[in-house]
Amino acid sequence: MKKLLYLLFIILVCSCNESNKSGNSLSDFIPSNADVVFKINDLETFKTDVENNELHAKLRANNAYTSLDGFLVHLDALHTEEDLLLCVEKEQDSTYFTLITRLTDSLFNHQELDSSKVLHRVIDSIFIASNSKVVLDNIQPFDNASIETTLETMDSDKSFSVLLNNEASKTFGHALFESDSLTFSRQLFLDIDISPERVLLNGITKASDSLAELANLFINLKAQENTIQNIVPSNADGYMSFTYNDFQILNSNLETYGYKEVDSLFNPELFQTINEVGQIFYDDSDLIVIRSIDPTQTIEALRNHQNVQSTFRSVDLVEFSENDLFKTVFGPLLKPVPVSYYIHLDDFFVFSNSEGSLENLIANYQNGFTMSSDPAF
Numbered sequence: 001m002k003k004l005l006y007l008l009f010i011i012l013v014c015s016c017n018e019s020n021k022s023g024n025s026l027s028d029f030i031p032s033n034a035d036v037v038f039k040i041n042d043l044e045t046f047k048t049d050v051e052n053n054e055l056h057a058k059l060r061a062n063n064a065y066t067s068l069d070g071f072l073v074h075l076d077a078l079h080t081e082e083d084l085l086l087c088v089e090k091e092q093d094s095t096y097f098t099l100i101t102r103l104t105d106s107l108f109n110h111q112e113l114d115s116s117k118v119l120h121r122v123i124d125s126i127f128i129a130s131n132s133k134v135v136l137d138n139i140q141p142f143d144n145a146s147i148e149t150t151l152e153t154m155d156s157d158k159s160f161s162v163l164l165n166n167e168a169s170k171t172f173g174h175a176l177f178e179s180d181s182l183t184f185s186r187q188l189f190l191d192i193d194i195s196p197e198r199v200l201l202n203g204i205t206k207a208s209d210s211l212a213e214l215a216n217l218f219i220n221l222k223a224q225e226n227t228i229q230n231i232v233p234s235n236a237d238g239y240m241s242f243t244y245n246d247f248q249i250l251n252s253n254l255e256t257y258g259y260k261e262v263d264s265l266f267n268p269e270l271f272q273t274i275n276e277v278g279q280i281f282y283d284d285s286d287l288i289v290i291r292s293i294d295p296t297q298t299i300e301a302l303r304n305h306q307n308v309q310s311t312f313r314s315v316d317l318v319e320f321s322e323n324d325l326f327k328t329v330f331g332p333l334l335k336p337v338p339v340s341y342y343i344h345l346d347d348f349f350v351f352s353n354s355e356g357s358l359e360n361l362i363a364n365y366q367n368g369f370t371m372s373s374d375p376a377f
Contacts, residue, residue, distance in 0.1 A: 024124050026085050026100050027144040027151055031135055034087040034098070037163040039151055041083060045159040049194040080107050089135065096132040098139070103127040150206070155191040161203075164188040198376060214332060217253045221245055228278040228289050231348045232371040233364035239371065241278030241289070242333060247271045254331055270301040271329060274349075279334055280361075285354040286337045287361065288326050292347050299344070309341060312359045313366060317341045320351060 030037055040046045078101075085100040101107070103125050119136050120129040130136040147163065154161035165187055190203035205215050224243035232239045244250045247268055276291035292298040307319040323338040339351035343358050345365055352358050364370060371377050 024126060024141045025144070025148050026083060026102070026126065027148045028141045029100050029123065029126055029128055029139055030085065030144060030147065031087055031089055031096075031098055031139060032142070033089050033091070035090055035165050036088040037147075037165070038086040039083060039154055039161045039163070040086060040159070041156050041161070042159050043078065043080060043084060049159050052196045053194055053199065054197055078108060080104060094132075096130065096135050098128065098130040098132075098135055100126060100128050150187075150189050150204075153204075154189065155202075158191045158193055161189065161191045164190070216257060217250065217333065218242075218244070219253060220249050221253075224275045226276065227291055228276060228280075228348070229372040229377065230370055231289060231345065231350070231361070231365055232278075232280050233361050234369045234371055234374050235360070235364065236371065237281045237283060239278055239280045239289075241276055243276045245275060247274075251329075270298065273297040273301055277326070277330060277334070279337065280350075282357065285352060285357045286335065287357055288334065288337055288339055288351040290349050290351075292349060295344065295347060295349075298349060302342075302349075305342070310355065312355075313362050315343050315345065315362050317343055317355055317358055323353075326351070 080101055082102045082104065085098075087098040087100070089096040089098070103122055107127060118129050119131065119133055120127065121136060121139075122128070123139070123141065128136065128139060130139075150163070151161075187206045188203060189206070190201045193200040193202070222245040224245055226241050226243060228239060228241040251268065251271075273294055274290045274292050278289045278291075280287040280289060290298075302318075305318060305320050305322075308316045309319050310317045318341060320339055320342045323340065324336075326334055326339065327336045337351075338353050340353040341355060341358060342349055342351040343362065345362070350358060350361055
C-alpha cells in the first residue's frame with residue numbers, strides 16, 4: 001500500500017484544472033500530450049495540504065517532484081479563487097509543467113511576474129504558464145468536451161482532483177493489477193482527500209470499447225456492494241476487491257481479451273456462488289477472499305476439499321489442493337498467490353498458503369479488529 005501511494009504521488013507531480021469566463025474552458029488549453037492533469041479547486045488549501053502531508057518530505061528526493069517545486073516557486077505570488085489546472089508531460093528525460101487558470105485583476109496581487117523565470121502567455125483571458133517554450137507556443141484552444149464533462153463531476157469540496165492519461169493511467173493500473181501487456185484503462189479520474197497522515201482516493205475509470213484495456217473486463221456487469229473490508233484485519237498492509245453479478249459474463253470477457261483460454265474441463269460452480277473476490281496484502285503473505293451469495297452452496301462446490309488440517313478458535317483450517325486456481329480463473333485481476341488452505345467465516349471464505357496468516361485473520365475478525373472498524377477507514 002505504501003508503494004502504491006508513493007507511486008501515485010510520483011505520477012501526480014503536477015496538477016490541472018478547469019474554468020470558464022471567455023468562450024473557452026480551462027480544459028480547452030490542456031496540452032495534447034499531458035499525462036497528468038490536476039484540477040485544483042482551492043489553491044491555498046492545496047498548498048497547505050501537500051506541504052503538511054508526511055510524504056511531502058520523502059518526495060523531495062524525487063527529481064520530478066523537485067522540478068515541480070522549482071516551477072511553482074516562481075508562482076508563489078499567484079493569488080486566485082478560480083480553479084486551476086496543473087498539467088504534467090513526460091518526454092524522455094524531461095518533465096514539463098503547465099499551469100492554466102483564468103486571468104483576473106488580482107491574479108498576482110498587483111505584483112509583476114518575472115518573465116525571465118516564468119514563461120507565460122494569455123489567450124482569450126486564460127493565463128497559461130509553462131517551463132517549456134515549445135509546449136507554451138504549441139498550445140491552442142481545442143474543444144475538450146469529454147474531459148470537460150468529467151472534470152465537472154469531480155468533487156469541488158476536495159482541495160484537488162487528478163486526471164491520469166495515457167502512460168500514467170497504465171502505470172497506476174499496473175500497480176493495482178497483474179497486467180504486463182494491456183493498459184488498465186484510457187483515463188482515470190480521482191478525487192484526492194489529503195491530510196497530514198493519509199491520502200484517500202476516490203474516482204472512476206474510463207475505457208475504450210475498441211481497445212484491449214483491463215477495465216473492459218467488467219463490460220456488461222453490474223457492480224455489487226464491496227464488503228471484504230469487514231473481514232480484512234486492521235494490521236494488514238491493505239486490500240483490494242472487485243465484484244460481479246454474473247460469472248459467465250466475466251469469464252467470457254476474460255476469454256475475449258485473451259487472459260485465458262476456453263477450458264472444457266473448467267468447472268465454474270464455485271464462482272457462480274460468489275459475487276465478490278479480493279486480496280489482502282501483507283509483506284510476507286497475501287490472502288485471497290471470496291464472499292458467498294449462499295455459503296451452503298459454496299461449501300457444496302468445495303466438497304472435494306474437506307480435509308481439516310487443524311482448528312484455531314473453533315474455525316477449521318481445511319486443505320485446498322488447487323493451488324493456482326484463482327490466478328488461473330481471474331487472470332490479471334489478482335496477483336499470483338498460491339493457496340494451500342482455506343477457512344470459512346460467515347459469508348467469507350479465505351484462502352492462503354500460510355496457516356499463521358489465517359489464524360491472524362481469525363483472531364482479528366473475532367475480536368472486531370477489522371479494516372471497516374478502523375476510524376481511519
